[in-house]
Amino acid sequence: EDKVVQSPLSLVVHEGDTVTLNCSYEVTNFRSLLWYKQEKKAPTFLFMLTSSGIEKKSGRLSSILDKKELFSILNITATQTGDSAVYLCAVGGDTDKLIFGTGTRLQVFP
Amino acid sequence: DARVTQTPRHKVTEMGQEVTMRCQPILGHNTVFWYRQTMMQGLELLAYFRNRAPLDDSGMPKDRFSAEMPDATLATLKIQPSEPRDSAVYFCASGFWQGWGNSPLHFGNGTRLTVT
Numbered sequence: 225e226d227k228v229v230q231s232p233l234s235l236v237v238h239e240g241d242t243v244t245l246n247c248s249y250e251v252t253n254f255r256s257l258l259w260y261k262q263e264k265k266a267p268t269f270l271f272m273l274t275s276s277g278i279e280k281k282s283g284r285l286s287s288i289l290d291k292k293e294l295f296s297i298l299n300i301t302a303t304q305t306g307d308s309a310v311y312l313c314a315v316g317g318d319t320d321k322l323i324f325g326t327g328t329r330l331q332v333f334p
Numbered sequence: 335d336a337r338v339t340q341t342p343r344h345k346v347t348e349m350g351q352e353v354t355m356r357c358q359p360i361l362g363h364n365t366v367f368w369y370r371q372t373m374m375q376g377l378e379l380l381a382y383f384r385n386r387a388p389l390d391d392s393g394m395p396k397d398r399f400s401a402e403m404p405d406a407t408l409a410t411l412k413i414q415p416s417e418p419r420d421s422a423v424y425f426c427a428s429g430f431w432q433g434w435g436n437s438p439l440h441f442g443n444g445t446r447l448t449v450t
Contacts, residue, residue: 314439324376
């Protein structure tokens with residue numbers, strides 16, 4: 225059965241800290257891994273990763289995929305209070321379904 | 335800015351009543367997903383459609399849930415009869431699949447359902 229596991233479940237940091245969020249997966253015929261940020265409402269898309277070792281970067285956020293070890297990390301440097309959210313990882317395989325992990329809740333305090 | 339539109343935003347109903355949630359996907363998107371989100375289970379996939387055809391609804395309780403796409407601009411999720419355990423936020427998401435891989439899904443703001 226396809227599975228996505230995220231860790232830690234929650235994280236509390238101070239502004240300026242750097243955080244690393246983890247996502248491990250098991251999926252039949254992996255196609256892509258996606259990261260989303262969810263604040264109060266809809267998840268919003270951050271990154272899609274399909275190839276190992278190629279870093280995707282957007283401002284202070286970056287992500288990389290390891291298809292051999294079946295995991296991805298999402299890094300946020302110099303965190304700000306606006307980064308407080310639930311970060312969701314999702315994986316797609318040959319069924320075209322996107323399976324989501326339960327998320328990591330990040331709280332950034334001033 | 336194109337977005338997925340869901341109605342209603344909130345719905346409170348009594349156990350046993352029928353609930354219908356609606357979704358307008360982004361114009362041009364050919365794939366529509368329905369997810370349910372609870373604190374305990376996270377985002378669970380209920381059903382999805384490609385070019386209006388249902389591809390998988392194995393995540394839905396078949397006896398009470400039904401999902402349809404009467405046209406390319408409307409997807410519906412119906413619960414009849416509703417139960418308190420159906421209380422959750424229901425998200426619709428759309429994307430454009432080209433057959434060779436996934437593309438990012440764009441989510442609506444969800445329908446928060448409370449069944450008393």
